[in-house]
Amino acid sequence: MKQKVIRSHEGSETQRYMQKVFMWMFLGMLVSAVAAFVVATNKTLANAILGTWLFYALIIIELLLVFVLVLAVKRVSALTATFLFLGYALLTGLTLSVILLVYSISSIFLTFVVSAGIFGGMAFYGWVTKADLSRIGIILFFGLIGIIIASIVNLFLGNSTLDLIISVLGVLIFTGLTAYDIQKIKQMNILGNEGTDEDHKEAIMGALTLYLDFINLFLSLLRLMGKKHN
Numbered sequence: 400m401k402q403k404v405i406r407s408h409e410g411s412e413t414q415r416y417m418q419k420v421f422m423w424m425f426l427g428m429l430v431s432a433v434a435a436f437v438v439a440t441n442k443t444l445a446n447a448i449l450g451t452w453l454f455y456a457l458i459i460i461e462l463l464l465v466f467v468l469v470l471a472v473k474r475v476s477a478l479t480a481t482f483l484f485l486g487y488a489l490l491t492g493l494t495l496s497v498i499l500l501v502y503s504i505s506s507i508f509l510t511f512v513v514s515a516g517i518f519g520g521m522a523f524y525g526w527v528t529k530a531d532l533s534r535i536g537i538i539l540f541f542g543l544i545g546i547i548i549a550s551i552v553n554l555f556l557g558n559s560t561l562d563l564i565i566s567v568l569g570v571l572i573f574t575g576l577t578a579y580d581i582q583k584i585k586q587m588n589i590l591g592n593e594g595t596d597e598d599h600k601e602a603i604m605g606a607l608t609l610y611l612d613f614i615n616l617f618l619s620l621l622r623l624m625g626k627k628h629n
Contacts, residue, residue, distance in 0.1 A: 413590070416598070417605075419602040420602050420606050421606070423484065423603055423605075423606035424606040424610050426485070428613070428614075430485055430492060431489070431491050431492035431495060432492065434491075435493070435498075439496045439499035448494075449500070454494060457493055461487060461491055461494065464486055465487060465607070468483045468484060469607075475600075476596065480603045484603050484606065506625045506626040509624065511617060513620060513624070514617040517574055517616065518616060521575070521577040521581075525581030526585065532583075539576050539579060542568065542572045546565050566620075566623050569615060570620055570623070573613075573616035576612050577613075580612055581609070584605040584608065584609070587605075588601060
């Protein structure tokens with residue numbers, strides 16, 4: 400009986416932890432969406448950021464923020480980790496504003512709905528499955544490295560067929576990574592530290608992981624489904 404009570408308590412703590420992860424993820428997405436909308440609807444800002452050196456500088460800063468957060472999360476305060484995550488979400492929104500200028504709003508909305516459906520389904524699977532997804536995660540990780548390299552190469556080649564292949568593989572890889580990451584985040588939660596700074600930083604890192612999964616899934620689908628402005 401005592402063991403059942405303990406398991407029930409641990410299960411409730413894990414659920415509350417995952418709720419915090421998703422809360423921060425959704426907050427990050429909201430920050431990105433607002434930033435993208437503000438830039439896309441302001442010609443002055445759009446002209447100052449998009450198609451200039453500043454656009455590429457923002458992308459470099461985005462990458463640096465991710466590396467800093469991943470590598471230094473154990474050494475920084477919970478407040479600093481929060482600001483780094485929200486700062487990354489803000490910069491991502493600024494650079495993603497370009498999609499609002501390239502693709503129609505209707506196709507962006509449709510792609511978002513499809514992405515949310517896929518993400519939600521795979522997140523649920525990752526939560527409830529008893530299967531060990533770690534082996535699949537390793538394969539998907541190497542697949543991710545492959546499409547990153549292919550994407551860099553295609554910046555110089557400009558091959559439409561290769562771009563299509565990268566987009567299809569991107570959808571498959573980030574769909575699988577969603578389930579894998581949910582299971583990993585769930586398992587990595589340290590029970591008993593609820594309410595501590597470490598617990599908060601764990602939730603921030605989980606939110607960053609899922610944020611990246613969703614954004615990249617969305618962008619891969621948008622390249623396949625999106626209808627560009629004439």
